Amino acid sequence: MTTRAPNTQPGRYDWHNQAACRDHPNLFFPDSGGYHNARPLCAPCPVRDRCLTQAMTAENGLPTPFRHGMWGGLTPEERHQRDRVRTRQAETPQQENAAPKIRTGGKPLAPCGTRYAYERHVRRGEHIDIDCLDAYDDYRASRRINAAA
Template structure:
């Protein structure tokens, strides 16, 4: 018996489904651009190992944004797979729950920034925002008087 220079084939069972895939040997339509996506989805629709393919894609791409995912796997395009990924979904939910104005998080009430936002949007100013703004004006006038005395 001769010694092998290769590691034993321990992964064969994990990827044996590749041999039964409907797309075997035709990677161009799955990683091409444009109208090929619809053709790829049709091929995936009749594939007996569609779920294993999708599972592998989700394992390989775990945590990646859709910009870093490529091709059609298990009948889904990169954006569809990103929406299924719990890590990506969690990041998306976190961003969605932060109120934004002009791309920046909104200043919380009780701050000068919130007071100015209320004024800019012609909203009623609550007591906490008014108090924060009054405090700002008092500090500003104190600084001005110190500067004049110096």
């Protein structure tokens, strides 16, 4: 039987009770560094964003050896990389109205509400908004009409 320490800071960690991992803590802090069993639990977790936010806030600026466990679906190395990118973006002066850039190729991201944005969301495993879904449905409908003609 597993027991838990009482919540001494009400409100701050209330999301822990909703986490998909609440009954499997050993998966997220493996001795050998293998997180392959933890990822499937993180993917559909309803509090994944809050979990990742807490880890990123707590670990801000720490090197990888001082980061531990799987948080928000990311390993210590992945969180360190994300932290480095975020720090670089904060240090780089941003132009107003500049289109966001992707890591590879430097091409601007397709705006939401387009078929290309829908495909990007699918590739990255992101939430697909209704505008992108509608754009993709329109694209598929136009392909069916062209194929029938």
